[in-house]
Amino acid sequence: MVLSGVPKKNALDDVFWVAVYNLAVHSHEGDTDRFYDILVPFMTGKPLEVSLVEAETSDTPGGVGAWRSPQRSDTPYVRCILEAVHYMLRSPFLIDVFSNDRDRKNTLDKYDR
Numbered sequence: 882m883v884l885s886g887v888p889k890k891n892a893l894d895d896v897f898w899v900a901v902y903n904l905a906v907h908s909h910e911g912d913t914d915r916f917y918d919i920l921v922p923f924m925t926g927k928p929l930e931v932s933l934v935e936a937e938t939s940d941t942p943g944g945v946g947a948w949r950s951p952q953r954s955d956t957p958y959v960r961c962i963l964e965a966v967h968y969m970l971r972s973p974f975l976i977d978v979f980s981n982d983r984d985r986k987n988t989l990d991k992y993d994r
Contacts, residue, residue: 883936884925886935894923901920
């Protein structure tokens with residue numbers, strides 16, 4: 882998910898980065914919920930649902946669109962490759978590779994399963 886329009890004040894806020902650091906260093910149950918329910922809305926200044934809709938409808942190359950769940954297994958190397966392929970397939974620069982958008986969407990659907 883690409884968060885666009887993040888105020889500079891929020892991106893540089895010490896409290897936000899201390900909270901992110903705390904989540905990264907000290908693992909507790911519910912850390913993912915805290916990140917998405919508290920920290921992301923703080924960063925964007927709007928509810929998470931609004932940020933998700935904006936990321937989904939974004940036309941910028943960095944706005945990869947569809948919601949992607951975070952890494953949950955002990956195979957980050959596989960997830961890294963899948964995310965790279967997913968991003969490349971959503972890139973507007975690959976439109977010439979496929980004959981039409983339907984072919985590109987069908988290929989994306991195969992990788993999303």
